[in-house]
Amino acid sequence: MKRVINFSGGKTSALMTILLKPTDDDIVLFTDTGREHPLTYKFIDDFEKNEGIKVHRVGYEHKRSPGLTGFDAMTNWKTHLPNRMKRLCTTELKINVARRYLRPLIGMKFEQFIGFRFDEPNRVKNYKHTYKGVYTKFILFDQKVTKEMVNQFWLTKPYTLEIPSILGNCDLCFLKGKDNIIKIMAMYPELADKWIEDERRANVGRKKKDGTFFPDVSYEGLLKIAKSQTSLFDLDKALPAYNCSCTN
Structure with a gap:
């Protein structure tokens, strides 16, 4: 079965990707909202260069927002903004973008890997995925990997993500x-x-x-x-x- 490794651009998902030792048949997928800190994009470049692992980078586009991508494209035409209760950004910029990219490549039957750690049990417990044929695995949780272990791992590398974790994902989410x-x-x-x-x-x-x-x-x-x-x-x-x- 094909494997899809969800790569957020952070240290945790990067470690998970390394541990999974992806082959050319696997897809390491980064869905770019366009609102990441510049040093996140640098980290992804450094990751590809140092690990020799290709990251598939995809972003949201819409015909009503020509020339724009990601968050900019979505808010340019949507009649309302996302908020904590209506997180249309997650649906539009992450889930739907990934589905549109993966469907013609490998179909909608695959294993997907998400980098929730052992010290994030609620994220694992509350994760909901309803797509038939997509099987989700949390290998860092299963292997009892914690945030401290992730940080210690990156001390052994010649490169790292050079921003505090609060700046990860959309910078002012x-x-x-x-x-x-x-x-x-x-x-x-x-x-x-x-x-x-x-x-x-x-x-x-x-x-x-x-x-x-x-x-x-x-x-x-x-x-x-x-x-x-x-x-x-x-x-x-x-x-x-x-x-x-x-x-x-």
């Missing part, structure tokens, strides 16, 4: 929580621009200005708070407010 977003904006205010533009675009033509990622505050408002901070924060200790299961 609403699932990180408002407090963490403020902390990140305080250090990297330039990351806010594209998210603010999403909200401005979503509010065009609306009588009620409710096109925001959070119901009670805009990203522009969060940026103002971040700029008022008198001290910076230790992002290495920051943890997402909500569980992110943005897997394929």
Whole structure:
């Protein structure tokens, strides 16, 4: 059976990929939202170069958003923005993109591997996959691999992901929580621009200005708070407010 290895661009999924020793028949799949930190893309380049493993990189496109990809393409034409309760970004940018890419290549019967660790039992327990013929495996959980073990592994390598884990995945994802977003904006205010533009675009033509990622505050408002901070924060200790299961 064909194997699909879900590669998020982080250290955990990269370790899982190495342990699986993919062959040319396997597909190491990175579904790119276009909102990753620049150093995540550098890490993927370094991974391919050092490990000799090809990463299939795919992204979302839509005919109503010519010339745009990923998150930009989705928010350019969607009438509402994703939020914690309606995570259309996961569906559109991850799940559907992966299905469209894989179906003509290998069909919809395969083993898929997801990098949930032993110290993430709730992610394993709550994972839901309803596609008949797709069999999901969590080898890091099965092998009792923890975050500390992942970090120790990358100390042995000549390259690594050079950002705190809170900056992984979409850089200012609403699932990180408002407090963490403020902390990140305080250090990297330039990351806010594209998210603010999403909200401005979503509010065009609306009588009620409710096109925001959070119901009670805009990203522009969060940026103002971040700029008022008198001290910076230790992002290495920051943890997402909500569980992110943005897997394929």
